[in-house]
Amino acid sequence: MSRAEVALIDDLDLVGRAPELRQVLALPSRWAKAKDRLDALDRKSIAIARAAYPTMARGALFVVFFWFGFVKLLGQSEAIGLARALTARTVGVAHFMIMFRALAIIECLIGVLCLIPRMVRWAIALLVVHMAVASAPLVLVPEMTWQSALVPTMTGQYIIKNVLVMVAACGLLAHASPRSEPASLRSLSGITPR
Numbered sequence: 001m002s003r004a005e006v007a008l009i010d011d012l013d014l015v016g017r018a019p020e021l022r023q024v025l026a027l028p029s030r031w032a033k034a035k036d037r038l039d040a041l042d043r044k045s046i047a048i049a050r051a052a053y054p055t056m057a058r059g060a061l062f063v064v065f066f067w068f069g070f071v072k073l074l075g076q077s078e079a080i081g082l083a084r085a086l087t088a089r090t091v092g093v094a095h096f097m098i099m100f101r102a103l104a105i106i107e108c109l110i111g112v113l114c115l116i117p118r119m120v121r122w123a124i125a126l127l128v129v130h131m132a133v134a135s136a137p138l139v140l141v142p143e144m145t146w147q148s149a150l151v152p153t154m155t156g157q158y159i160i161k162n163v164l165v166m167v168a169a170c171g172l173l174a175h176a177s178p179r180s181e182p183a184s185l186r187s188l189s190g191i192t193p194r
Helices: 003-011 015-073 080-089 093-115 117-135 154-160 162-174 183-189
Strands: 146-148
Touching: 015 093, 015 117, 015 162, 080 093, 093 117, 117 162, 154 162
Parallel strands: none
Antiparallel strands: none
């Protein structure tokens, strides 16, 4: 405690309470230490999440796409009715099975490609095409996707949640290194090829 602080305590006739005041005056330094610890924890958490994101996103996209595609290939998907209605409105119901199986194979392929870092661009390209097809029922089959204006059915909600899939895919692409960047520069900049 500085001499000025002690003088102030004396002037206020609070000498008897000096130990309490010293503790109160010490609080800012305790808060500063706690804030420093929280800031360090924050930085460490962000670094861990940043390092883990590509692997976690690859795994999550694999699980969703491969699993849902495989279930479609087995003929066990709940999406079959929606897919049939979409096919009837677009290419015709006669082409339903081939289109449904093609979609299932593309989903499985997207899942597998997401696991291979160098194939992320292909996975994203297929994913964009897939998302266009998967989102089409919102416009082409509104009776199955909307209860009323801006109120989706459960099926509509299932489709709309694909926004998160696209965000995860964009994040994965954001972690990829540019193809035009020489390998020597990637290693110097700390960017690993993905």
